[in-house]
Amino acid sequence: MSIERENSLRERLVDVGVELVLTEGVASLGLREIARRAGVSHGAPRRYFPTHHALLSAIAHRGFADLGARFAAAVAGAVSPRDQLRALGRAYVGYALEHRGMFELMFRHDLLDSERQGQEQQGAERATEQPRLRESTLPLFERIVDLVARQRRYGPGGQPPAVTAAALWANLHGIAQLWSWGSLGLALGAASPEQQLDRLVDAALDAHLGPADAAS
Amino acid sequence: MSIERENSLRERLVDVGVELVLTEGVASLGLREIARRAGVSHGAPRRYFPTHHALLSAIAHRGFADLGARFAAAVAGAVSPRDQLRALGRAYVGYALEHRGMFELMFRHDLLDSERQGQEQQGAERATEQPRLRESTLPLFERIVDLVARQRRYGPGGQPPAVTAAALWANLHGIAQLWSWGSLGLALGAASPEQQLDRLVDAALDAHLGPADAAS
DNA sequence: CGAAGCCAGTAGACAGTGTCTACCGAAGCC
DNA sequence: GGCTTCGGTAGACACTGTCTACTGGCTTCG
Numbered sequence: 343m344s345i346e347r348e349n350s351l352r353e354r355l356v357d358v359g360v361e362l363v364l365t366e367g368v369a370s371l372g373l374r375e376i377a378r379r380a381g382v383s384h385g386a387p388r389r390y391f392p393t394h395h396a397l398l399s400a401i402a403h404r405g406f407a408d409l410g411a412r413f414a415a416a417v418a419g420a421v422s423p424r425d426q427l428r429a430l431g432r433a434y435v436g437y438a439l440e441h442r443g444m445f446e447l448m449f450r451h452d453l454l455d456s457e458r459q460g461q462e463q464q465g466a467e468r469a470t471e472q473p474r475l476r477e478s479t480l481p482l483f484e485r486i487v488d489l490v491a492r493q494r495r496y497g498p499g500g501q502p503p504a505v506t507a508a509a510l511w512a513n514l515h516g517i518a519q520l521w522s523w524g525s526l527g528l529a530l531g532a533a534s535p536e537q538q539l540d541r542l543v544d545a546a547l548d549a550h551l552g553p554a555d556a557a558s
Numbered sequence: 559m560s561i562e563r564e565n566s567l568r569e570r571l572v573d574v575g576v577e578l579v580l581t582e583g584v585a586s587l588g589l590r591e592i593a594r595r596a597g598v599s600h601g602a603p604r605r606y607f608p609t610h611h612a613l614l615s616a617i618a619h620r621g622f623a624d625l626g627a628r629f630a631a632a633v634a635g636a637v638s639p640r641d642q643l644r645a646l647g648r649a650y651v652g653y654a655l656e657h658r659g660m661f662e663l664m665f666r667h668d669l670l671d672s673e674r675q676g677q678e679q680q681g682a683e684r685a686t687e688q689p690r691l692r693e694s695t696l697p698l699f700e701r702i703v704d705l706v707a708r709q710r711r712y713g714p715g716g717q718p719p720a721v722t723a724a725a726l727w728a729n730l731h732g733i734a735q736l737w738s739w740g741s742l743g744l745a746l747g748a749a750s751p752e753q754q755l756d757r758l759v760d761a762a763l764d765a766h767l768g769p770a771d772a773a774s
Numbered sequence: 775c776g777a778a779g780c781c782a783g784t785a786g787a788c789a790g791t792g793t794c795t796a797c798c799g800a801a802g803c804c
Numbered sequence: 805g806g807c808t809t810c811g812g813t814a815g816a817c818a819c820t821g822t823c824t825a826c827t828g829g830c831t832t833c834g
């Protein structure tokens with residue numbers, strides 16, 4: 343409806359990629375497949391993305407943006423830092439399990455550009471103004487640090503907020519990863535999945551931030 | 559030296575694959591590449607592994623076995639369950655960072671056989687007597703559960719050992735994953751990497767098992 | 775001793791991939 | 805009007821995993 347006709351193909355390729363990874367998984371994100379579904383020839387994406395990885399990175403970037411938005415919504419829906427962190431944690435693993443393919447892509451460093459490319463060329467291709475992507479995770483992390491710092495006590499060990507936040511994040515990430523891998527499910531028995539997950543998230547919060555009742 | 563000449567190629571393919579993934583990463587684990595390095599034609603592996611995934615699964619299986627051995631060694635080197643868990647945790651993230659490629663392969667469910675194959679055929683190919691591979695992680699997990707159960711208190715939340723163990727495992731896994739992804743490094747600043755890692759592991763233990771001094 | 779059969783491995787085909795390069799039509803600009 | 809530039813096409817190339825036909829050597833049986 344709106345006038346989003348400018349730079350159409352670039353956006354459309356990313357749209358198609360997002361749609362595709364959400365429904366079919368990362369294995370279906372072939373360069374030619376995306377082009378096919380966008381209705382263009384297999385050489386067309388090259389005009390906007392110098393390599394397959396660049397396109398995938400743009401798709402993953404959308405995922406990070408989406409996750410950030412969910413963080414904001416989750417935080418906005420709670421009052422105390424503690425509750426905000428709980429909401430954030432559930433949003434994190436919820437996102438990971440709800441958008442399995444996207445979450446997988448977001449952390450598949452072998453498919454993304456990150457920085458590993460080595461020589462960085464000299465300004466010739468300024469068209470790829472990607473925000474480095476790996477730094478996409480940094481604002482998300484800093485939001486956690488901020489919330490942790492707002493708590494009165496920083497956790498059982500009295501660690502600085504950054505360490506506690508990192509440990510908490512790692513915990514959430516591991517829960518998401520192992521759960522979607524299937525190991526946790528069959529390790530914990532076949533109780534209600536949602537309940538088990540929330541239990542794990544709560545345990546992570548209790549563990550890293552101290553028992554719930556003591557928080558401000 | 560020993561008489562390991564029987565069934566040579568099958569073992570040799572896995573050997574080559576292990577060597578390759580350790581030195582060059584999972585991206586280099588092409589079926590043809592492995593065959594090439596083993597000195598056989600690209601069709602030869604098919605005699606022992608019906609598909610590429612089957613070969614990769616066998617390679618990953620070696621990784622799980624190796625990790626299990628490290629667990630045993632780590633546990634044997636400490637006395638109290640608490641210290642054993644600490645040693646186990648360090649062994650886990652240590653293995654993940656030391657053998658990056660193998661660790662990545664071990665949890666790349668899209669490359670492994672796991673169970674996703676759908677129809678399971680009816681006994682025609684009994685040559686693939688894989689122990690399902692996903693169950694390879696189960697004994698490792700149960701070892702953690704056992705150690706956690708041997709502690710006097712099950713953690714701040716008073717959760718059953720399986721839940722605490724799962725949370726701890728997820729935490730360790732997340733540390734390894736995010737660290738090797740690079741996010742944790744640049745989030746925590748550029749202090750001594752080893753020290754930072756140990757700090758994170760210790761924080762995980764403290765968090766899930768309670769402060770160190772209170773343990774038996 | 776000779777023939778049958780199997781077994782491990784070879785070699786080539788096939789469809790599919792990502793990248794590269796030559797080309798082409800339409801638009802804009804002097 | 806002739807020119808260049810832009811957005812996209814189409815084909816080639818090397819490479820991948822899978823499949824199938826084939827072959828040389830070994831065992832085993834008649």
